[in-house]
Amino acid sequence: MHIIKPDQYARMLAQLAPATAASRRGFLKGGAALAGALVIGVHLAPRGAMAAAKDDGPMPNAFVRIAPDNTVTVLIKHLDMGQGVTTGLTTIVAEELDADWGQMRAEFAPANPALYNNLAFGPVQGTGGSTSVANSWEQLRKAGAAARHMLVAAAAERWKVPASSISIEKGVLTSGSNRATFGELSADAAKQAVPKEVRLKEPKDFKLIGTRLPRLDSADKTDGKAIYALDIRRPGMLTALIKRPDRFGASVKSFDASAAKKVPGVVDVVTVPAGIVVLAQNTWAAMQGRDALADIVWDEAKAESRGTAELLDEYRKLAGTPGKPAARRGDAAKGLAGAAKTVDLDFAFPYLAHAPMEPLNCVIEKTGDGVTIWAGSQFQTVEQAVVAGILGLKPEQVKIETQWAGGSFGRRANPPADYMAEAATILKAIDGKAPVHLVWTREDDIKGGFYRPLFVHKVQAGITSDGRIAGWRQRIVGQSFIVGTPFEPVIVKEDIDGTSVEGSADSPYAIADFEVDLHTVKVGVPTLWWRSVGHTHTAHVMEVTIDELARAAGKDPVAFRTELLKEHPRHLGVLKLLAEKGEWGKPAGPGKGRGIALHESFDTVVGSIVDVSVVDGRIKVDKVVCALDCGIAVNPDVVAAQIEGGIGFGLGAALHDEITLDKGVVEQANFDTYVPLRISEMPKIEVHIVPSANAPTGVGEPGVPVIAPALSNAIFDATGKRLYSLPFKLDEFKAT
Numbered sequence: 001m002h003i004i005k006p007d008q009y010a011r012m013l014a015q016l017a018p019a020t021a022a023s024r025r026g027f028l029k030g031g032a033a034l035a036g037a038l039v040i041g042v043h044l045a046p047r048g049a050m051a052a053a054k055d056d057g058p059m060p061n062a063f064v065r066i067a068p069d070n071t072v073t074v075l076i077k078h079l080d081m082g083q084g085v086t087t088g089l090t091t092i093v094a095e096e097l098d099a100d101w102g103q104m105r106a107e108f109a110p111a112n113p114a115l116y117n118n119l120a121f122g123p124v125q126g127t128g129g130s131t132s133v134a135n136s137w138e139q140l141r142k143a144g145a146a147a148r149h150m151l152v153a154a155a156a157e158r159w160k161v162p163a164s165s166i167s168i169e170k171g172v173l174t175s176g177s178n179r180a181t182f183g184e185l186s187a188d189a190a191k192q193a194v195p196k197e198v199r200l201k202e203p204k205d206f207k208l209i210g211t212r213l214p215r216l217d218s219a220d221k222t223d224g225k226a227i228y229a230l231d232i233r234r235p236g237m238l239t240a241l242i243k244r245p246d247r248f249g250a251s252v253k254s255f256d257a258s259a260a261k262k263v264p265g266v267v268d269v270v271t272v273p274a275g276i277v278v279l280a281q282n283t284w285a286a287m288q289g290r291d292a293l294a295d296i297v298w299d300e301a302k303a304e305s306r307g308t309a310e311l312l313d314e315y316r317k318l319a320g321t322p323g324k325p326a327a328r329r330g331d332a333a334k335g336l337a338g339a340a341k342t343v344d345l346d347f348a349f350p351y352l353a354h355a356p357m358e359p360l361n362c363v364i365e366k367t368g369d370g371v372t373i374w375a376g377s378q379f380q381t382v383e384q385a386v387v388a389g390i391l392g393l394k395p396e397q398v399k400i401e402t403q404w405a406g407g408s409f410g411r412r413a414n415p416p417a418d419y420m421a422e423a424a425t426i427l428k429a430i431d432g433k434a435p436v437h438l439v440w441t442r443e444d445d446i447k448g449g450f451y452r453p454l455f456v457h458k459v460q461a462g463i464t465s466d467g468r469i470a471g472w473r474q475r476i477v478g479q480s481f482i483v484g485t486p487f488e489p490v491i492v493k494e495d496i497d498g499t500s501v502e503g504s505a506d507s508p509y510a511i512a513d514f515e516v517d518l519h520t521v522k523v524g525v526p527t528l529w530w531r532s533v534g535h536t537h538t539a540h541v542m543e544v545t546i547d548e549l550a551r552a553a554g555k556d557p558v559a560f561r562t563e564l565l566k567e568h569p570r571h572l573g574v575l576k577l578l579a580e581k582g583e584w585g586k587p588a589g590p591g592k593g594r595g596i597a598l599h600e601s602f603d604t605v606v607g608s609i610v611d612v613s614v615v616d617g618r619i620k621v622d623k624v625v626c627a628l629d630c631g632i633a634v635n636p637d638v639v640a641a642q643i644e645g646g647i648g649f650g651l652g653a654a655l656h657d658e659i660t661l662d663k664g665v666v667e668q669a670n671f672d673t674y675v676p677l678r679i680s681e682m683p684k685i686e687v688h689i690v691p692s693a694n695a696p697t698g699v700g701e702p703g704v705p706v707i708a709p710a711l712s713n714a715i716f717d718a719t720g721k722r723l724y725s726l727p728f729k730l731d732e733f734k735a736t
Helices: 006-016 085-097 132-158 183-190 218-223 283-291 310-320 332-337 380-391 418-431 442-446 535-553 558-565 569-581 636-655 707-719
Strands: 030-034 037-042 064-066 070-078 104-106 167-171 172-175 178-181 239-241 251-254 266-272 275-280 294-299 324-329 341-349 361-367 371-374 398-402 438-439 455-463 469-480 513-522 591-603 604-615 618-629 685-691
Touching: 037 438, 064 132, 070 085, 070 324, 085 104, 085 132, 085 341, 132 167, 132 178, 132 183, 178 183, 183 251, 183 283, 183 332, 183 618, 239 266, 239 283, 239 418, 251 275, 266 283, 275 418, 294 332, 310 380, 310 455, 310 469, 310 513, 332 455, 332 469, 341 535, 361 418, 371 380, 371 418, 418 438, 455 535, 469 535, 535 558, 535 591, 535 707, 558 569, 558 591, 569 591, 569 618, 569 685, 604 707, 618 636, 618 707, 636 685, 636 707
Parallel strands: 070 104, 239 438, 371 398, 469 513, 618 685
Antiparallel strands: 030 037, 037 064, 064 070, 167 172, 172 178, 239 275, 251 294, 266 275, 324 513, 341 455, 361 371, 361 438, 455 469, 591 604, 604 618
């Protein structure tokens, strides 16, 4: 996701629903203990303006529960969709508490933007932009330190000793012969005042942060105890599947449901804006009922009917003309005119599906004066507002029980909250008579839209006689998923969608004569951010072009980048570590090639070196060495896993993935036609983290952008041939 400043999000949210919340201090009133635990009652204060997050003091009561049984539970305000934030955020609290890792637990926080907002988003509770650890870092450190302070104060009162005489190690407080666990002190600690300020540890004193810890979710995900939305069962619940049109923008005109209603287990057939809904007692019956729908006629007057070939042709024609200026430095035309050598490069990037392992689904039920939703909820505040609007409720009447999610890559976080909106419209259509479990099949997911947009880039760049970049002109053509949403006034400035040009317009390379233009096109295909957003295409263009210019200048690609990044020490630090660990400069060997790419996204600098082999005229990825600067690595093992996952995700897009249209109809349907990276294709990976004492930055997405360009550069090194557009057609590639 694209990161938006807090004041920008506040303006965006005001267009979605009335702002909730008052000062967070109003929620955290000391004194009352909950079941003898160190938890102070939390209640909703009157609606009003949100206090700035940076002005808030420690909030142990919102995030930390210490029970008499000595367990410490951290309330996780973000969705864990496999990225490990439950472990990461819990580690932060455990460190400042001096807790024992074995006593730590995690639980998803309720949907409450006044209390659990993402500090990078303003008054919005949500997960994205690789912000989970980064925005929670200081907040949770303060919460853990404050809880520690309250435990020490309780022990000092009980033992009649100075607080300064008390030490804590692995969840046990001691002073002389006195000894007590967190659990034994929890009731007394809950009566202590929450400190207004706390002293945080110095990084040199960390005992848990920066070490390898067992993930909190591994055991439950291994033995099946972890509950996903697909596992939710409610009394009388009906499963709903939607028959959607083949073309985006079409709507139902007529159909025959008689055969569908005769399928055993089918209860009802209704229509909603998304299509024809079959409600049944179980998923199989709903699928059979949907297949039995007959004589469906769609109104395609507003449907998108262009195919991929037509769109690419239109995009490429636009790329040959000036667009809206996104970046300007110096005089690119003059620089190009004086260049000794020039390159003229064309790149194309297809629509991409998110394809998480758990397809979209959620359960919605009428409860009390509102509704309850069980879902892998990624954007709780937007979802509450959208569902409330459909059902005529207030956002606070929409209760969301966040569950584990089997992946997302951005799909679960979208401005129209599409799948929850669909569930709400179905519940409304049946007058709330039964809980509804909306389920998307894999085919629904692949063919259902909200893809990474199709993009085309055209780059003209030059080299001077002494090997410097003489000029750079880049034109980007693509669809915006921000225009037409409440995000538009915030992200789109002077007709430039920041998510379309990030990674190019703000490139750190010292190119004196530099320009980037953007053409934003209108297409009826629903699009959305996809893991690492605009960087998915801009990093590829930047790094392949830089490599090509280095070769044209007769310079080593690492040395060439080093010259262009003299003012960026973090980039240079990553580049140096990467070159060392990736054995840059060492011959790759006969029939082999080595390529490099470096890119910053989500405040994290990542570099990759890819080794490839040419086997029987085809390319095999042998090894990937990755280096990154992500600030303090809270859980190095989780960081490495995220980077490895990002590399695998990016390799899938480089080697296989694409969504294509034929007369507006998506041609892919399941993993036989939209092929993910296979285990047999996963290369050996090394991840090296630059030591840092700076606050953590994002790691969920930055591993993706660098892998495709590094692979492209490695292929060139091995074969002398360039592959610019994605996915690479390696099955057809004949090496020379």
